Amino acid sequence: MKVKSMGFNPRSMLMAGALATTAVLALAGCAGGAGDASGDGSSALTVWVDAERVDALKAAAAAYENKTGVAVKLVSKDTAKIKDDFLQQVPTGKGPDITMGAHDWLGELVTNGVVAPIELADKQDDFLEVAYAAATYDGKQYMLPYAVENLALLRNADLVPEAATSFDDMIAKGTAAGVTHPFLVQQGPESDPYHLYPFQTSFGAPVFGGDENGYDATDLQIGNEGGLAYAQWLSAQGKNGTGVLNTEITGDIASQAFLSGDAAFWLTGPWNVTAAQDAGINLAVDLITSPGVEAAQPFAGVKGFFVSEQSKNKVAANDFLVNYLGTEDVQTALYASGNVLPALKASAEAASSDPIVAGFAAVGAEAVPMPAIPEMGAVWQFWGIAEAAIINGEDPTAIWRKLAADVQGAIG
Numbered sequence: 001m002k003v004k005s006m007g008f009n010p011r012s013m014l015m016a017g018a019l020a021t022t023a024v025l026a027l028a029g030c031a032g033g034a035g036d037a038s039g040d041g042s043s044a045l046t047v048w049v050d051a052e053r054v055d056a057l058k059a060a061a062a063a064y065e066n067k068t069g070v071a072v073k074l075v076s077k078d079t080a081k082i083k084d085d086f087l088q089q090v091p092t093g094k095g096p097d098i099t100m101g102a103h104d105w106l107g108e109l110v111t112n113g114v115v116a117p118i119e120l121a122d123k124q125d126d127f128l129e130v131a132y133a134a135a136t137y138d139g140k141q142y143m144l145p146y147a148v149e150n151l152a153l154l155r156n157a158d159l160v161p162e163a164a165t166s167f168d169d170m171i172a173k174g175t176a177a178g179v180t181h182p183f184l185v186q187q188g189p190e191s192d193p194y195h196l197y198p199f200q201t202s203f204g205a206p207v208f209g210g211d212e213n214g215y216d217a218t219d220l221q222i223g224n225e226g227g228l229a230y231a232q233w234l235s236a237q238g239k240n241g242t243g244v245l246n247t248e249i250t251g252d253i254a255s256q257a258f259l260s261g262d263a264a265f266w267l268t269g270p271w272n273v274t275a276a277q278d279a280g281i282n283l284a285v286d287l288i289t290s291p292g293v294e295a296a297q298p299f300a301g302v303k304g305f306f307v308s309e310q311s312k313n314k315v316a317a318n319d320f321l322v323n324y325l326g327t328e329d330v331q332t333a334l335y336a337s338g339n340v341l342p343a344l345k346a347s348a349e350a351a352s353s354d355p356i357v358a359g360f361a362a363v364g365a366e367a368v369p370m371p372a373i374p375e376m377g378a379v380w381q382f383w384g385i386a387e388a389a390i391i392n393g394e395d396p397t398a399i400w401r402k403l404a405a406d407v408q409g410a411i412g
Contacts (some may be wrong), residue, residue: 044071048099050079056337060324070316090114090310097311103134103302106372115142116307118318131343134302134369139213143304144321145343146334151298152363153286154266167291174264181263186251191387197299202292203230217375223404231400238391245391270360285359300367378410
């Protein structure tokens with residue numbers, strides 16, 4: 001069962017439309033935001049954002065204040081501390097009205113009761129499918145998405161002028177290029193399931209199935225027949241097979257080899273594009289080649305903004321997110337601040353005039369949201385260790401079946 005077709009249809013999740021500005025002003029005028037440092041009940045929204053995004057949001061903040069009279073205070077926060085600070089402060093009635101973050105925080109944020117649903121359903125068609133799905137948890141939308149990140153296949157076009165048509169064709173083309181590494185994907189002592197997931201999905205072996213409400217932890221699919229086929233493929237590509245997959249290849253080793261021109265293909269994310277361009281690589285971004293019978297579907301990580309459950313200005317916060325941060329001008333400005341594919345379709349299409357962005361967008365059309373459900377922790381706990389064991393020569397069937405049993409046991 002492919003996660004891409006597992007029933008994500010948020011269109012059926014009926015929610016109320018956008019509230020009128022008069023309601024925004026009525027609510028905003030009677031209470032201050034949860035993050036209002038003054039504590040005097042003044043009309044203001046406090047927004048936590050990382051340093052790179054502050055400038056991109058200044059125009060939207062000013063426009064919102066001019067339109068509604070509600071001030072928007074942008075607070076620059078250390079990205080590494082945002083989630084923990086949010087989780088700690090919101091239950092005490094402190095913290096911001098809005099925080100930026102990643103969609104895979106949702107399970108933890110919702111479970112801890114620190115985020116409120118937002119009114120996004122009316123704008124579903126404005127966003128990339130994977131972005132809207134990632135904003136959805138248990139049938140409700142909790143996040144205004146602004147960026148989508150996923151893996152793609154980087155190709156040194158000077159070594160290999162044309163894209164590969166299959167995994168085997170990629171290895172053949174890379175070998176013919178005469179470099180040390182036809183293809184690289186970072187691994188490490190405990191493998192790297194995130195980077196290998198597109199290959200796993202090509203065998204029809206998603207981690208979880210699901211329905212219109214998102215992923216379903218009771219529908220564990222990692223141990224299905226497709227999973228066993230994937231395990232056999234891992235073994236064939238590992239230590240006792242072709243050697244294409246190697247747990248000694250770390251991210252640094254893969255990067256150094258590709259940037260020095262000693263690798264033809266590299267499976268990685270947009271975070272490595274600038275380094276490749278700076279190194280003078282004639283870079284192309286291709287679809288991820290599939291070793292199975294289905295499309296290779298990488299995980300998508302979606303960035304966005306959440307409303308605090310303790311915000312005293314929820315209506316204003318929702319209005320600012322949906323009707324200001326969800327606009328093409330703002331989403332394009334956010335793209336310019338980080339060069340990550342915008343979540344809004346119009347902005348994504350404009351950004352795709354860059355062939356590098358277009359390449360990642362094409363792969364992203366097949367991507368699936370990284371599961372945000374708490375049960376995903378039980379998968380990560382065992383997943384990479386099992387893959388590394390198979391790559392390093394242990395029995396693929398026995399190891400994969402043990403993986404599925406361990407995950408099921410941990411989930412309960």
